[in-house]
Amino acid sequence: MAELAITKVDKIYRSRKGDVHAVKALDLTVKPGEIVALLGSSGCGKTSTLRMIAGFEEVTNGAITLGGRPIHTLPPAARGVAMAFEAYSLYPPLTIGENMSFALKASKLPPAEQEARVKAMAEMLEIADILNRYPSSVSGGQQQRASLGRALVRDAGLYLLDEPMGQLEPQLRAVLRGRIKHYLREHKCTTILVTHDQTEANALADRIAVMEGGVLQQFATPAELKAAPANLFTGTFIGEPPMNVFAASVLAAADQVSFQLEGGTTLTYPASDIDAALRARLAGMQKVDIGIRPHALQLGDGPVRGKVMACQWLGDQTHVAVDVAGRTVVSASQERVSRAPGSDVALGVAARDLHLFDPASGAAIAHGGRLA
Ligand SMILES: Nc1ncnc2c1ncn2[C@@H]1O[C@H](COP(=O)(O)OP(=O)(O)O)[C@@H](O)[C@H]1O
Numbered sequence: 001m002a003e004l005a006i007t008k009v010d011k012i013y014r015s016r017k018g019d020v021h022a023v024k025a026l027d028l029t030v031k032p033g034e035i036v037a038l039l040g041s042s043g044c045g046k047t048s049t050l051r052m053i054a055g056f057e058e059v060t061n062g063a064i065t066l067g068g069r070p071i072h073t074l075p076p077a078a079r080g081v082a083m084a085f086e087a088y089s090l091y092p093p094l095t096i097g098e099n100m101s102f103a104l105k106a107s108k109l110p111p112a113e114q115e116a117r118v119k120a121m122a123e124m125l126e127i128a129d130i131l132n133r134y135p136s137s138v139s140g141g142q143q144q145r146a147s148l149g150r151a152l153v154r155d156a157g158l159y160l161l162d163e164p165m166g167q168l169e170p171q172l173r174a175v176l177r178g179r180i181k182h183y184l185r186e187h188k189c190t191t192i193l194v195t196h197d198q199t200e201a202n203a204l205a206d207r208i209a210v211m212e213g214g215v216l217q218q219f220a221t222p223a224e225l226k227a228a229p230a231n232l233f234t235g236t237f238i239g240e241p242p243m244n245v246f247a248a249s250v251l252a253a254a255d256q257v258s259f260q261l262e263g264g265t266t267l268t269y270p271a272s273d274i275d276a277a278l279r280a281r282l283a284g285m286q287k288v289d290i291g292i293r294p295h296a297l298q299l300g301d302g303p304v305r306g307k308v309m310a311c312q313w314l315g316d317q318t319h320v321a322v323d324v325a326g327r328t329v330v331s332a333s334q335e336r337v338s339r340a341p342g343s344d345v346a347l348g349v350a351a352r353d354l355h356l357f358d359p360a361s362g363a364a365i366a367h368g369g370r371l372a
C-alpha cells in the first residue's frame with residue numbers, strides 16, 4: 001500500500017497537425033488503500049492520465065510519486081503498477097489462463113499458489129470456464145474480464161483500471177461491481193478506476209475526480225459532489241436526471257431574497273432561509289445561475305407554472321418533464337405520479353435545495369442557502 005501523488009502534470013501530444021493538450025496541470029493524491037474514480041466524458045484525458053502513471057506515456061511536465069518515490073522517469077516494469085487496459089491488450093498466442101498468470105510467473109509465488117490465485121480470480125469474474133480458450137475465440141466482455149483479472153491477481157503498489165467493465169451486460173456489471181469492491185478492500189489495493197459511468201464511480205470509489213477538457217473540475221466524495229458541486233459543470237454532470245439550471249436576476253432586500261427566473265417567475269425566500277453572509281454577497285450581484293436537482297423540484301406546489309409534457313415511471317421513481325416558459329425542466333419523485341400531458345402544474349423548491357453559481361465563471365456561490 002502506497003500513496004500516489006500526481007503534481008502539476010501536463011500531457012501534450014505533439015504532431016504536425018497541431019498539439020493536443022490532453023491533461024492540464026493535474027494535481028491528485030490517492031491515499032494508501034483508497035479507491036479513486038476518474039470520471040469524465042470521452043476525450044477528457046482519463047486514459048492519458050493512467051498511461052502516464054503506468055509509464056506508457058511520458059509526462060510532458062510535472063511529477064508522479066508512489067510511496068514517496070518518483071516513478072515518472074522509470075520504465076513501466078519498474079513502477080510496481082498493474083494496469084487493465086481499455087483495449088484489453090491480451091497476448092493472442094496465450095490462453096486466457098496463461099494471460100492471467102503471465103505476470104505472476106516472474107513473482108516468487110510457488111506455482112501451486114499462482115494457479116490457485118488465477119482460479120479464484122477467474123471464478124470471481126465468471127470466466128473460469130474459458131481459461132483454456134484463446135482470446136480470439138471468446139467475446140469482448142470475456143476478454144475484458146481476463147484483462148481485469150490479469151491486473152488484479154498481481155501484487156502491485158497501485159492498480160489502474162481503464163473502463164474495466166465497459167463491455168459487460170448491465171446485470172453482470174452490477175454483480176461484479178460488488179465483488180470487485182470487496183476484493184479491492186480485502187487486499188487494501190490502492191486503485192484508480194477510469195469510467196464515464198457515474199453509477200460505477202459512485203458505487204466503487206471513495207473519492208471521485210471529475211475531469212473535463214483535461215482539467216480536474218472537482219475531487220471529492222460522491223456525497224460531497226452531489227451536495228456541493230464546485231461549479232456548474234460538476235453540478236450538471238453529476239446526478240441523474242441532470243440538474244435543472246435557470247438564469248435569474250437577484251433582488252436582495254433586508255427581509256427577503258427574490259430570484260426572478262428567465263420567463264418571469266419569481267422565487268422569494270424570507271431572509272431567515274438565507275445565511276447572512278450569502279445575503280451580503282447577493283446584494284452585490286445582479287445575475288446568478290440557479291441549479292435545482294430534479295428530486296428537489298417539487299411538483300404540485302410553488303410559484304413556478306408549467307405544462308406537463310410527459311410522465312415516465314421507471315419502476316422506482318417518476319420523472320415528469322414540464323414545459324416552463326418554453327424550457328424543459330424535469331421533476332423527479334419517489335412516488336408513482338401520473339399527470340395528463342398538457343395539464344397545468346405548479347412547481348416549487350425549498351431554499352435548502354438551491355445551488356447558486358456565478359454566471360460568468362460557473363463557480364459555485366452557494367448551496368442550500370449558505371456560501372459555498
Ligand atoms: N496518442 C495520441 N496522440 C494524439 N492525441 C491523443 C493521443 N491519445 C489521446 N489523444 C487525445 O487526447 C485527448 C484525451 O484522450 P484520452 O486520454 O484517451 O481521453 P479519455 O480516456 O478520457 O477518453 C483526446 O483529445 C484524444 O484525442
Ligand SMILES: [Mg+2]
Pocket residue numbers: 046047048086
Ligand atoms: Mg479512455
